[in-house]
Amino acid sequence: MSEDDKLARIVEARLKLRERFQRDMQATPSLADDAPMGSGQTNRHGMPQLPPDQYETKKWPVLDLGIKPEVPRATWKLAVDGAVAAPRTLAWADLEAFEQVEDVSDFHCVTKWSRMNMRWRGVRLADVLAAAEPRPTARFVMCHAYDGYTTNLPLAEALKPDVLLVHTFDGAPLEIEHGGPCRVITPQLYAWKGAKWVSRLEVLEDDRLGFWEERGYSNTAYPWRNDRYS
Numbered sequence: 764m765s766e767d768d769k770l771a772r773i774v775e776a777r778l779k780l781r782e783r784f785q786r787d788m789q790a791t792p793s794l795a796d797d798a799p800m801g802s803g804q805t806n807r808h809g810m811p812q813l814p815p816d817q818y819e820t821k822k823w824p825v826l827d828l829g830i831k832p833e834v835p836r837a838t839w840k841l842a843v844d845g846a847v848a849a850p851r852t853l854a855w856a857d858l859e860a861f862e863q864v865e866d867v868s869d870f871h872c873v874t875k876w877s878r879m880n881m882r883w884r885g886v887r888l889a890d891v892l893a894a895a896e897p898r899p900t901a902r903f904v905m906c907h908a909y910d911g912y913t914t915n916l917p918l919a920e921a922l923k924p925d926v927l928l929v930h931t932f933d934g935a936p937l938e939i940e941h942g943g944p945c946r947v948i949t950p951q952l953y954a955w956k957g958a959k960w961v962s963r964l965e966v967l968e969d970d971r972l973g974f975w976e977e978r979g980y981s982n983t984a985y986p987w988r989n990d991r992y993s
């Protein structure tokens with residue numbers, strides 16, 4: 764099968780899930796909730812273990828577009844540009860020079876699995892963005908990845924302290940299949956908002972939709988509101 768066919772199949776399968784979800788929502792309108800969650804200090808907002816309609820898995824499924832780019836640390840680069848005063852391209856040593864933080868957070872996939880209490884180590888996305896000096900008019904960031912994936916975040920979400928550029932999971936280098944050497948995690952949003960193999964942080968003044976957001980995924984993506992699709 765060609766790469767294009769493979770991608771088309773992945774997209775088709777995921778959009779079928781979206782259709783099914785929307786049918787379910789129409790059948791049980793009480794599940795639908797338009798109000799955005801807003802900010803919260805912790806990943807769970809003092810809520811029960813699992814967001815609505817999620818089940819827990821102890822495994823870590825792999826979800827992506829079927830391309831697994833190999834980007835060794837030695838040649839890895841991350842561009843930070845767009846609506847910033849000091850655009851830059853980070854090499855691995857630059858990433859290591861930022862404060863290294865550890866966090867434990869949950870990981871919620873829109874396809875309904877959640878993996879709880881994942882132990883991460885990395886750098887705050889907020890610190891990396893701050894170093895590039897976002898302009899006062901900056902309000903969003905588009906995260907680009909080495910596989911061609913994109914996903915957009917409002918800065919209000921991207922700057923939360925548990926949004927990390929992670930390079931280490933459970934004490935070991937992040938595996939390629941999970942986005943190694945470096946990916947974004949967005950514990951308070953569905954996991955598609957966290958780009959694996961992140962290659963570029965493009966700061967924006969106006970919002971623009973990423974890969975799944977363009978295809979009918981929610982632009983806000985709040986797990987605790989069952990906010991999966993638009």
Ligand SMILES: Nc1nc2c(c(=O)[nH]1)N[C@H]1C(S)=C(S)[C@@H](COP(=O)(O)O)O[C@H]1N2
Pocket residue numbers: 823824825826827828829871872873908909910912940941942954955956957958959960961
């Ligand atoms: N670069 C890239 N990042 C991506 C994706 C992708 O296809 N490409 N898929 C997203 C989706 S839908 C999910 S659920 C998580 C899955 O991460 P995992 O494969 O480590 O479980 O990565 C997100 N980040």
Ligand SMILES: [Mo]
Pocket residue numbers: 826872873874954955
């Ligand atoms: Mo996902």
